[in-house]
Amino acid sequence: MTEHTVAVLGVGKMGELVLAGLLRSGRPAAGVLATARRPERAAELTEKYGVTVVSNTEAVERAGILAIGVKPQDAGALLDEIGPAVTPGKLVVSLCAGLPTAFFASRLPEGTPVVRVMTNTPAMVGEAMSGISVGAHATAEHLDVAEELFRPLGRTVRVPEKQQDALTALSGSGPAYFYLLVEAMIDAGVLLGLPRQVAHELIVQTAVGSSVMLRDSGEHPVKLREAVTSPAGTTAAALREMEKHGVRAALLAALEAARDRAQEIAGQAR
Numbered sequence: 001m002t003e004h005t006v007a008v009l010g011v012g013k014m015g016e017l018v019l020a021g022l023l024r025s026g027r028p029a030a031g032v033l034a035t036a037r038r039p040e041r042a043a044e045l046t047e048k049y050g051v052t053v054v055s056n057t058e059a060v061e062r063a064g065i066l067a068i069g070v071k072p073q074d075a076g077a078l079l080d081e082i083g084p085a086v087t088p089g090k091l092v093v094s095l096c097a098g099l100p101t102a103f104f105a106s107r108l109p110e111g112t113p114v115v116r117v118m119t120n121t122p123a124m125v126g127e128a129m130s131g132i133s134v135g136a137h138a139t140a141e142h143l144d145v146a147e148e149l150f151r152p153l154g155r156t157v158r159v160p161e162k163q164q165d166a167l168t169a170l171s172g173s174g175p176a177y178f179y180l181l182v183e184a185m186i187d188a189g190v191l192l193g194l195p196r197q198v199a200h201e202l203i204v205q206t207a208v209g210s211s212v213m214l215r216d217s218g219e220h221p222v223k224l225r226e227a228v229t230s231p232a233g234t235t236a237a238a239l240r241e242m243e244k245h246g247v248r249a250a251l252l253a254a255l256e257a258a259r260d261r262a263q264e265i266a267g268q269a270r
Contacts (some may be wrong), residue, residue: 006149007033007063009056009078011045014095015069017123017153023049024126025152033059060085065145067093068104072265075099079107086112091142093117093149097168098265101135101161113138115146116164118172119153128154129171133161165266169258177254182207 006022008015011034022032029050036042042053060066060082070078075096086092092104092114101114108114114135119128130150134143147156159167182203189199213224229235242248 004065005031005033005063006065006067007035007054007059008067008069009035009059009082010068010070010074011036011041012069012071013121014119015067016045017119017121017128018067018069018095018150019045019049019051021123021126021128021153022149023051033063035059056082057085060090064089065091065093065149067095067149069095072096072099073268075103076107079104083108088112091115091138091145093146095119097172098165098262100164100266101133101138103266105135105137111137113142115142116161117146117150118164118168119150120172121175123153126152126154129174130154130156131159131164131167131171132156133159133164135161165259165262166255168262169255173258177251178207 006027008019008022011019015034019032019034023029030052032049032051034042034045034049034051034053035056036045036053045051045053054062056078066082066086068075068078075094086108088109088111090112092108092112094101094104094114094116095118097118099116101116104114105112115138116133116135117130119130122128123130128150130153132143132146132150143158147158150156185203186196186199189202190196194202210224213219214221217224225239229239
């Protein structure tokens with residue numbers, strides 16, 4: 001076992017994002033292991049990334065860092081399987097939405113350090129937002145290790161674990177909200193008479209430019225919005241309609257629903 005070897009157990013969507021990010025950051029394929037249920041998925045991962053795909057127990061035996069990427073409902077069975085193989089000194093990193101670190105700690109040997117991470121799909125292009133929290137037995141050093149793992153995927157932020165469900169609702173699920181908005185704006189462009197490809201290019205670049213301004217200008221979004229909104233102008237007319245149709249209230253309700261679902265997942269996990 002090498003403490004610098006990382007095993008991604010359950011390479012689904014999130015697990016693959018982490019796997020790809022680790023390799024993109026310069027970590028050699030020989031230092032990364034993966035597990036998969038189906039033989040065809042294992043072959044696909046080996047061909048695409050050059051990593052070794054092994055059984056769950058072998059991954060635990062050979063790696064010092066265990067990234068758990070299975071679906072939340074499958075986490076209990078996985079922990080029951082690997083628990084006896086987890087020895088002191090291994091760090092467990094949970095990618096499972098909604099599951100608290102206590103869920104893992106109760107199924108692993110006493111004292112096993114667990115770090116909980118919620119990242120998002122822009123990891124695919126190195127622009128993820130990852131929220132990191134420590135469990136009861138994790139130290140500042142473990143937090144540093146987890147942060148180092150996820151930094152190549154984009155940006156990281158440390159939060160108390162009690163804030164993880166809110167973070168999941170806001171940034172974990174967040175890309176879907178933006179995609180829905182962009183989809184709706186493209187459809188509106190077509191309705192207004194633009195060719196779909198032109199509407200797509202207009203809105204995508206507008207979204208990219210606006211995001212960069214938000215990130216790099218340091219200005220509050222209200223100030224940036226006001227800079228676009230002339231009195232009695234076209235933007236003011238559009239924003240008035242958005243407020244009339246409750247866009248702001250709908251977003252709040254949507255995020256509350258996502259947070260509540262994360263809490264439900266934790267309650268349903270066995």
